[in-house]
Amino acid sequence: MGLISNVLAFLFGGGRNVVRETAEVFRENAEKGAERNLTRQHQAMAQFASEFQAPTKGAFDRFMDGLNRLPRPAMALGTLGLFGAAMVDPLWFTARMQGIALVPEPLWWLLGVVVSFYFGARHQTKVQDLQREISVTMQRTPQVMRNLEALSKLRADSVGAADPGTDAVLAEEAAHPEENRALEDWRSSRAA
Incomplete structure (x- = not known):
């Protein structure tokens, strides 16, 4: 035990x-x-x-983030507002446009530069992505066309869809089977 x-x-x-x-x-x-x-x-x-935790921001940082988000919506809504103002009060709208007509050309150029820098980088990136996607799509087009042509031949209502071929073609295929190298190698090794 x-x-x-x-x-x-x-x-x-x-x-x-x-x-x-x-x-x-x-x-x-x-x-x-x-x-x-x-x-x-x-x-x-x-x-x-820890990687995705947003750092604690102060009041100034939050204010600046909000301010950076304003230009695009303000421009879009302002443009829509101008269309509405032109329809509601054409005389008021015409008077404001006459004031804009007095803005000197260099100031328009400066505004164009500011807007271009602000929106240009994003626009350029989007245009390049679009061009890349179009290029890939265009490269696929010939294959898609061949696939569509093959599919149209398989439709039940296409001419000759159910035609199995002639007996002569079937007899010819049976008389001359495809070559099979592995089978030929096996046969030759067995004969030796």
Whole structure:
């Protein structure tokens, strides 16, 4: 009895389990693996949270961000407002346009430069993306046309869609099967 208890104490005693420890060499402990995965997932989420956390901004920074977002909507709504004003009160609109006609040409050029710099970079990026997409689409056009032509031949209402061909063509194909290099190599190795 002492020998058996000593063996069992060796295998399972002292807070150890030699069988489990040996099995874990060959197969991962599922519970500990789940704990490691949970820890890894928590660490990844904490890292993502720290990367995407917006820095605390002061009142001035928030005000400037809001101010930077105003020009495009203001210009769009202002233009629509001018159209509305021209329809509602043409005389008032004409008087304002006469005032704009007095603006000197260099000031118009300056306004054009400011607007171009403000909107130009975004416009240029969008135009380049559009040109790239059009180029890719144009490269696909011949293949699409071939596919459409092949599909139109497969339609049930197209002429000859159900024609299986003549018996002579079938007999010719059966008399001259396609070459099969692997089969020919096998035959030659068997003959040797």
